[in-house]
Amino acid sequence: MRHAGRARGVAIGLAALAVVFELIDIWVTAQLPQPSYTPLPFAPEDVAGTAFSLFGAVLVHSRPRLVIGWLLVVGGLGSAANILAANLNLLIDGPPLHWPIVNVTWQVGQLTLGVLLPLLYPTGRLPARRWGWVAGLALAGIALDWAALSVRSHPLREAAHWTVAAAMGLAFVSLAVRFARGDAVERRQLLWLLVTLPGLLVPWMLGDPFWWLASLGIPLIPAAIAVAILRYRLFDIDTLISRALVGTGLLVMVGGVYLAAGAASSLLLSGVDRVAGLVAALFAGAFFQPMHRLFQRGVDRLLYGSTGDPDALAERLKLHLQLADPGHGLLATLEVLREGLSVTGVAVEVDDVTTVAGTLGVPARTVPLIRHGTPVGLLLVGPTERRRFPAAHDERVLATIAPFISDAAHAVRMTAALRHSRERIITAREEERRRLRRDLHDGLGQSLSGMAMSINAARLTLRDSPERAERLLTDLRAGMDTVTCDIRQLVYGLRPPALDELGLAGAVEELAGAPVETSGELTGLPAAVEVAAYRIVQEALTNARKHSGATRIDVMLRRVTGEAAEGGFTREAAGSGRGAVLRVGVADDGCGVPPDARAGVGLSSMRERAAELGGTCVVRPREGGGTVVQADLPL
Template identity: 40%
Template sequence: MVTTQDGARSSGLSERIAGRALLFVALTGVGVAVYAVSVVVLGPQVPVHGAFAVLVGGAMAAVLLLARDTAQRGVDWLLYGDRRAPERAVLRVGRRAESAADPSGPVDALVETLAAALRLSYAEVVLDAGPADCRVGIPTSRVSEIPLVSQGRRLGTLRAGRRGEPLSRPDLQVLAGVAPQLAAAAETVRLQASLARARERVVRAREEERRRLRRDLHDVLGPALAGVGLGLDAARSRAARDPAGADALIVQVQDEVRECVGEIRKIIEGLRPPVLDDRGLLGALQQHADLLTTRAPALRVEVAGAVPPGLPAAVEVVAYLIGQEAVTNAVRHAAAGRVTVTLTPEDGDLLLEVRDDGRGLPADPGGGVGLGSMRERAEEIGGSLAVGPGPDGGTRVAARLPLRAAVAVS
């Protein structure tokens, strides 16, 4: 019985035998052709003997050596592609990346081009975030792995192999040269998918907000305003014959109007916390901290940092809601005695960090509603959220919110 590895070795041996056979046939053909031309052209005119025969033999040997090198390069290209010219393979992959018609599938195009350029039996990109679904061939017995790194962050691995033999050093040089392009393509695909998800969440949240507004206006304000209208009609009809009764109805209608104003304020506060317009982001977070410390005198909450001028409204709202939720979670779930909130502008982003000295994250934090909500809010404006243990214990919540990307959302 032949195992997979034995079959791969046999296949690789067959390829090497085929390569030598092609080279032998090519050299034989060239030698016969040169000899035939020499006999046909020079034979009738110049007698080949003595020193001239040596000269002709040397010329034929030089031609055969040149033919051998040319034939060897041709056979290597047929079997191994552009591994002797790494820059050519990298250029082919780069051109394929530029001409990829489908922006969502550049990784597939690059892997296919790489496999064709190096005559690979197997090539695959495996992303750490999940399967890339871009594989050519089936895994061989010997697979080489090249890490894919973009902006200092590992994204995945490029796996490649050739049947029956390990990849040579020129092959690995080509793979190392192509890896940055594959990493950039994989990062582009990841960002496009993240952007699509964020847009979908924004649209969904907008539709949910519209439904909520419609429900509040229809179910709460609609009947209340209708009651106000009926009360005014009743007061008007009573005014002439029963002024005291009409006055009592007007007082009742005034109370109903005040209730309507209160409902309108609730709706407005649901759209944007008014404290942001009154006190700004730092002041709003400080007000929330003061509220918590008033209820728990032993608690200490510090708010520090700076806010860049012209802060987009979307970033302001998201930063406030994330900070508010993080501080509340630290007090309610982690039993923290001290919480620190820091805002820092950095490289076109706003960094929000909340640290506490509580008991830290549970062994299996799971996907709580609070954490999921904070992460979704950050991603909706193109940001990110990281939650983990703090350097001195407790929990650290860090949100990076891009200011430029949020301008369009605002």
């Protein structure tokens, strides 16, 4: 902590010294003739000395061990001392005593800001060890420059200047290398610097008539460095670049269209200048929105490639969903989304089952998936990957793809529900077969074996003891009655006899103990449909009588053929696209089903019987109180 506090104090002191130098230089500059190439009372070097030193002190205060802040402080101090020494040389009429100071301070600025800063930014470390020779090249050029001054060799000094310039160029090349190899965060930090460099480089390349404009762009460079290192997540720099490019392109195109339309209309309507201007404005406005979409798509392709374009992603999703089966469509959508967002992985949680594409790690975002107002799962988005820059338009990508992912997640839920339903149906069928085997073997089989033994005993004792034979035959008759009841129960378990004796409507009326509302032709129905309808009504009546405390129970059987079902319990399109449907309804005026109630064996059994035939069974509250059980069984 002591060393950190001392380092902060030194940085603040150096920055304050640079500001003092700049204030003195402003006074010195005021004593000199105003240069013709600038309207400002100070030079770009003055701005550099102040801006780099102050922002460098801010960096050192926040992160004392990071060398970037020290480079800014020292480079800014060198710039301030350089411009002050140069102007003092011009102000003092005498031998150029200050030129060695001018040379040293200029070289300090070149080395720190022109070579070391781009080499070490933003991590404070070289991109690789082999880049260290670039700093050695710059030092060699500085040493060569001093040698040239000592021997007063102009060609040698030119060579020294070109050596240092080559080192500066290679240092800036290292930024491009670092950008290509860096992760998403490092790329954002580099973009903050790269987007502000034109404010310095363009006036420098244009020369003295425009060099003063660098005073406006130089402060942006240390400010961008400070923001990128301290708060690189404060803004999306790629979004800023995207909007800047789109805005510039629109300005140029709309201006060009306006000028072209104005020129054309002036030729055609030379006598009506106001109309010509109006026509040009309307013509340019008509092209604004199409050009905006065109530029936005082009910039998205430039920054993120084809995978980052929401429209291109939507097309890829459609193709993948068409080719994949419902069980694997979700994974296909996740692969497309992972590429589009350039993240390490994405996942979807559906009913406690997670489908992952890539390596998720710690989710950076959690997005709920909604389908027709119903939550179907959660989308988990992982952190950005190192391979390329992440899409700044995550929201646009997610908004475009989320409906597809929701549909795929819903398909996975339905596929899983169908699979589980089939498994339960198969399990129930095998359990029923096991029960029948056990009942036949342990009950009916044993009874028939005992009856056969009784017949043999009665036959043997018939002549010697007629009374004993009479008792045996009487017991045999009672046993036959028991066997008959057992067989009747087995048959009833397979198919209720009342269905064959009374028909579906009569059998249901017998169950309900009251008249049943019927509609349509109910004779000649498939046997499986009759049994399912009977069992569903039986289970619904049992639940209503045992649990609801109902005083009235209404039962409805209706055969519909695709038209809307009028009256009864619902008003819905029945069997649309499925042909004829048998609609079964049981409504009571009891206490209803609690919202947090879990489905028991009875409710699950009703749904499974309907699902086995490809139908549906819904249990819902009844208007005015009570419960409605409604099943649609395709015929």
